[in-house]
Amino acid sequence: xxxxxxxxxxxxxxxxxxxxxxxxxxxxxxxxxxxxxxxxxxxxxxxxxxxxxxxxxxxxxxxxxxxxxxxxxxxxxxxxxxxxxxxxxxxxxxxxxxxxxxxxxxxxxxxxxxxxxxxxxxxxxxxxxxxxxxxxxxxxxxxxxxxxxxxxxxxxxxxxxxxxxxxxxxxxxxxxxxxxxxxxxxxxxxxxxxxxxxxxxxxxxxxxxxxxxxxxxxxxxxxxxxxxxxxxxxxxxxxxxxxxxxxxxxxxxxxxxxxxxxxxxxxxxxxxxxxxxxxxxxxxxxxxxxxxxxxxxxxxxxxxxxxxxxxxxxxxxxxxxxxxxxxxxxxxxxxxxxxxxxxxxxxxxxxxxxxxxxxxxxxxxxxxxxxxxxxxxxxxxxxxxxxxxxxxxxxxxxxxxxxxxxxxxxxxxxxxxxxxxxxxxxxxxxxxxxxxxxxxxxxxxxxxxxxxxxxxxxxxxxxxxxxxxxxxxxxxxxx
Amino acid sequence: xxxxxxxxxxxxxxxxxxxxxxxxxxxxxxxxxxxxxxxxxxxxxxxxxxxxxxxxxxxxxxxxxxxxxxxxxxxxxxxxxxxxxxxxxxxxxxxxxxxxxxxxxxxxxxxxxxxxxxxxxxxxxxxxxxxxxxxxxxxxxxxxxxxxxxxxxxxxxxxxxxxxxxxxxxxxxxxxxxxxxxxxxxxxxxxxxxxxxxxxxxxxxxxxxxxxxxxxxxxxxxxxxxxxxxxxxxxxxxxxxxxxxxxxxxxxxxxxxxxxxxxxxxxxxxxxxxxxxxxxxxxxxxxxxxxxxxxxxxxxxxxxxxxxxxxxxxxxxxxxxxxxxxxxxxxxxxxxxxxxxxxxxxxxxxxxxxxxxxxxxxxxxxxxxxxxxxx
Amino acid sequence: xxxxxxxxxxxxxxxxxxxxxxxxxxxxxxxxxxxxxxxxxxxxxxxxxxxxxxxxxxxxxxxxxxxxxxxxxxxxxxxxxxx
Numbered sequence: 001x002x003x004x005x006x007x008x009x010x011x012x013x014x015x016x017x018x019x020x021x022x023x024x025x026x027x028x029x030x031x032x033x034x035x036x037x038x039x040x041x042x043x044x045x046x047x048x049x050x051x052x053x054x055x056x057x058x059x060x061x062x063x064x065x066x067x068x069x070x071x072x073x074x075x076x077x078x079x080x081x082x083x084x085x086x087x088x089x090x091x092x093x094x095x096x097x098x099x100x101x102x103x104x105x106x107x108x109x110x111x112x113x114x115x116x117x118x119x120x121x122x123x124x125x126x127x128x129x130x131x132x133x134x135x136x137x138x139x140x141x142x143x144x145x146x147x148x149x150x151x152x153x154x155x156x157x158x159x160x161x162x163x164x165x166x167x168x169x170x171x172x173x174x175x176x177x178x179x180x181x182x183x184x185x186x187x188x189x190x191x192x193x194x195x196x197x198x199x200x201x202x203x204x205x206x207x208x209x210x211x212x213x214x215x216x217x218x219x220x221x222x223x224x225x226x227x228x229x230x231x232x233x234x235x236x237x238x239x240x241x242x243x244x245x246x247x248x249x250x251x252x253x254x255x256x257x258x259x260x261x262x263x264x265x266x267x268x269x270x271x272x273x274x275x276x277x278x279x280x281x282x283x284x285x286x287x288x289x290x291x292x293x294x295x296x297x298x299x300x301x302x303x304x305x306x307x308x309x310x311x312x313x314x315x316x317x318x319x320x321x322x323x324x325x326x327x328x329x330x331x332x333x334x335x336x337x338x339x340x341x342x343x344x345x346x347x348x349x350x351x352x353x354x355x356x357x358x359x360x361x362x363x364x365x366x367x368x369x370x371x372x373x374x375x376x377x378x379x380x381x382x383x384x385x386x387x388x389x390x391x392x393x394x395x396x397x398x399x400x401x402x403x404x405x406x407x408x409x410x411x412x413x414x415x416x417x418x419x420x421x422x423x424x425x426x427x428x429x430x431x432x433x434x435x436x437x438x439x440x441x442x443x444x445x446x447x448x449x450x451x452x453x454x455x456x457x458x459x460x461x462x463x464x465x466x467x468x469x470x471x472x473x474x475x476x477x478x479x
Numbered sequence: 480x481x482x483x484x485x486x487x488x489x490x491x492x493x494x495x496x497x498x499x500x501x502x503x504x505x506x507x508x509x510x511x512x513x514x515x516x517x518x519x520x521x522x523x524x525x526x527x528x529x530x531x532x533x534x535x536x537x538x539x540x541x542x543x544x545x546x547x548x549x550x551x552x553x554x555x556x557x558x559x560x561x562x563x564x565x566x567x568x569x570x571x572x573x574x575x576x577x578x579x580x581x582x583x584x585x586x587x588x589x590x591x592x593x594x595x596x597x598x599x600x601x602x603x604x605x606x607x608x609x610x611x612x613x614x615x616x617x618x619x620x621x622x623x624x625x626x627x628x629x630x631x632x633x634x635x636x637x638x639x640x641x642x643x644x645x646x647x648x649x650x651x652x653x654x655x656x657x658x659x660x661x662x663x664x665x666x667x668x669x670x671x672x673x674x675x676x677x678x679x680x681x682x683x684x685x686x687x688x689x690x691x692x693x694x695x696x697x698x699x700x701x702x703x704x705x706x707x708x709x710x711x712x713x714x715x716x717x718x719x720x721x722x723x724x725x726x727x728x729x730x731x732x733x734x735x736x737x738x739x740x741x742x743x744x745x746x747x748x749x750x751x752x753x754x755x756x757x758x759x760x761x762x763x764x765x766x767x768x769x770x771x772x773x774x775x776x777x778x779x780x781x782x783x784x785x786x787x788x789x790x791x792x793x794x795x796x797x798x799x800x801x802x803x804x805x806x807x808x809x810x811x812x813x814x815x816x817x818x819x820x821x822x823x824x825x826x827x828x829x830x831x832x833x834x835x836x837x838x839x840x841x842x843x844x845x846x847x848x849x850x851x852x853x854x
Numbered sequence: 855x856x857x858x859x860x861x862x863x864x865x866x867x868x869x870x871x872x873x874x875x876x877x878x879x880x881x882x883x884x885x886x887x888x889x890x891x892x893x894x895x896x897x898x899x900x901x902x903x904x905x906x907x908x909x910x911x912x913x914x915x916x917x918x919x920x921x922x923x924x925x926x927x928x929x930x931x932x933x934x935x936x937x
Binding site: 255259 | 481482483484487488491492493494495496497500547707708711712714715717718719720721
């Protein structure tokens with residue numbers, strides 16, 4: 001989010017808290033978020049795409065709600081209303097094609113007929129699928145569909161192909177297609193929230209949600225750009241308490257604004273200053289000494305933290321103002337003394353998600369096997385799968401895969417070490433424990449920082465060149 | 480509720496609390512702005528610099544505005560010079576030579592190692608028997624007044640010799656204050672105008688005079704941000720030595736329209752001390768005091784294309800430039816200048832994108848000529 | 855199965871299979887994960903134990919430190935769904 005977007009959301013929060021009648025709050029959040037995702041989506045080179053992508057999110061989300069409705073539940077009046085309002089917003093925005101408005105949220109949208117036809121086809125298809133497929137199959141189909149879509153968007157080669165096809169479809173020069181043209185804001189997070197609801201429905205723990213609650217949960221504006229990933233039941237609890245919430249509450253406003261202020265300082269002052277000398281492909285190539293590479297690497301690590309945790313603070317602060325309690329993402333990660341607690345305090349909402357939907361189910365299914373594999377085998381496989389998912393969630397590319405494996409190795413090593421030394425550690429004096437803790441913090445910090453090389457460099461060769469430079473071998477810019 | 484944020488969430492806040500915080504913040508903000516406007520700390524802040532402390536100083540004054548060049552244009556002279564290597568400790572046994580001029584001296588389209596100052600520096604020359612170190616304080620934009628401004632500030636570093644490269648395009652009186660650097664250092668320029676009785680308008684509308692709001696913290700936010708950015712660029716500067724991204728350029732024109740005017744003047748008799756700012760050149764020499772100044776007429780591109788019989792190049796019709804050279808010679812003789820006329824010292828092939836910007840080879844040639852003439 | 859039976863079976867499992875210290879005096883409200891006695895992988899093992907021993911399926915999102923840190927919490931969770 002940039003300063004202008006934050007300012008607008010703050011203004012919206014002010015109106016919401018001071019003026020808006022309490023019973024309209026839920027609707028305001030839903031409508032506001034639906035409109036916001038069009039505004040937040042940056043404009044793209046491919047025609048219509050910056051209108052189509054948010055529309056696609058809305059359509060997929062409505063299908064997701066419909067598919068995760070328990071079989072015996074029918075849509076209620078409120079759901080029909082929410083559906084109608086959303087469709088109206090989508091269609092009205094498409095009218096900016098014909099009418100010049102001072103505030104354009106997207107570039108020129110496609111013709112109204114095209115939008116209506118596409119929506120009708122998608123939604124009708126969804127209704128038919130639910131009518132004719134058994135519920136289990138429907139949910140699995142939805143999940144697989146989301147994963148495939150995610151794969152296409154996040155794999156550079158596939159994204160480029162998709163961009164090429166979209167360009168052909170739009171009558172534009174397809175030779176200019178690049179994967180980066182498919183910059184689908186918020187999709188990674190939306191996809192994971194949707195998959196979460198599908199899995200929770202499959203295991204029976206998803207509460208019954210109205211369309212308005214579901215839709216707002218998936219596209220809630222402050223958390224849309226980069227999370228946090230809330231849990232549906234927690235989000236809904238806040239959402240349902242909105243009408244009873246005190247608007248002009250000094251506590252809420254102070255805490256919310258303080259979080260936002262803290263986040264803005266972290267992001268726009270600290271992180272943006274560190275950016276001047278953070279590791280980047282350009283600077284890495286220009287580096288002339290080993291020391292400078294280390295400075296750049298640590299700057300990158302801290303910049304990443306301040307940028308992301310600053311953004312999270314702003315998102316959570318805005319959430320508080322609107323009355324929605326979003327989960328935390330960070331808890332002093334660089335001060336943790338082992339890699340396991342690091343991962344419990346870095347991008348928590350994502351690592352929790354992966355723990356619930358990859359690590360835990362995978363571990364349990366292996367634990368149930370007869371004969372039961374050794375614990376270490378199970379942990380190794382589960383940890384590797386978990387970290388690979390987290391890595392590839394950022395981008396389906398080799399450097400992120402290696403990053404995931406790097407952390408999996410660290411986590412597994414720590415697990416073994418921890419098991420072997422647990423009893424011994426309990427017997428240490430307090431002083432000795434402090435020394436080990438300090439050593440742990442340094443080792444963990446170094447381990448994580450080195451891991452960021454794979455994050456910062458887009459190709460394996462560039463990353464290896466940086467490693468070589470960091471350890472004093474062969475410096476002087478890759479060709 | 481929010482782990483790690485207990486200090487924030489544990490306290491109880493009331494409407495009264497919020498109001499008090501807002502009030503205190505507003506008052507504090509107003510006071511800070513007021514103090515800022517009254518004390519004008521920007522020049523003092525400019526003297527604080529990471530350069531020459533945690534990173535080597537820049538080899539030329541900051542200029543330019545692209546992120547990939549790790550450079551920016553700012554107007555605070557203190558900050559500019561504080562970041563320059565001239566501000567670092569130098570050896571009192573060495574003679575410090577300042578090389579002054581326009582973008583050709585600064586080194587447009589040249590890396591630092593190919594600039595005039597670097598070339599002279601690499602030749603192990605001596606001035607007055609002492610080993611000489613050459614400092615590039617050239618600055619793009621064409622104005623002798625701008626050179627005077629920089630010279631005035633640079634005299635604090637007690638140079639031993641000054642090489643001042645000029646060209647006709649620096650000289651038109653009405654263009655002296657056309658450069659943003661001069662416009663944004665109104666006080667210093669006005670002091671110079673008064674001190675040397677220059678024929679420049681102290682109340683020229685182009686001067687940027689900040690009103691009260693402009694002098695507050697809010698008004699000066701750009702200057703503050705620029706200072707901060709300059710410090711941030713110290714690391715990439717130290718690491719990469721990059722302060723200019725040199726790309727492709729359009730070569731200087733060789734063919735011209737049939738136009739023999741220069742700044743709407745058409746005859747040699749119109750070029751004199753009123754239209755050309757010779758008083759500024761003399762003021763510079765006066766400001767240098769005991770420090771010798773070598774005035775150098777820098778090389779220009781001599782074209783051979785269409786209408787090159789009436790124009791030397793895109794900037795200069797022949798009559799104007801010839802007259803200028805005459806005037807320079809007259810002034811040099813009358814005022815006792817040390818004057819070097821190198822207008823044709825560099826062959827036409829060694830010019831890049833303007834009538835004065837040289838290639839590395841061209842700079843070498845100029846460098847050689849100057850080196851021979853040094854005391 | 856009564857609550858006491860459930861609690862004792864859990865205690866046995868934790869002491870024997872997880873902490874691997876049958877003599878440890880585990881109290882009912884002691885934080886087993888937060889106290890460093892077991893780690894979060896052990897929660898998965900507890901989940902499978904609950905399935906196999908009590909026929910209670912605890913969904914993965916409920917196998918968190920917050921919800922399963924003490925013997926009391928674990929017992930209550932199982933008693934909620936036990937048939």
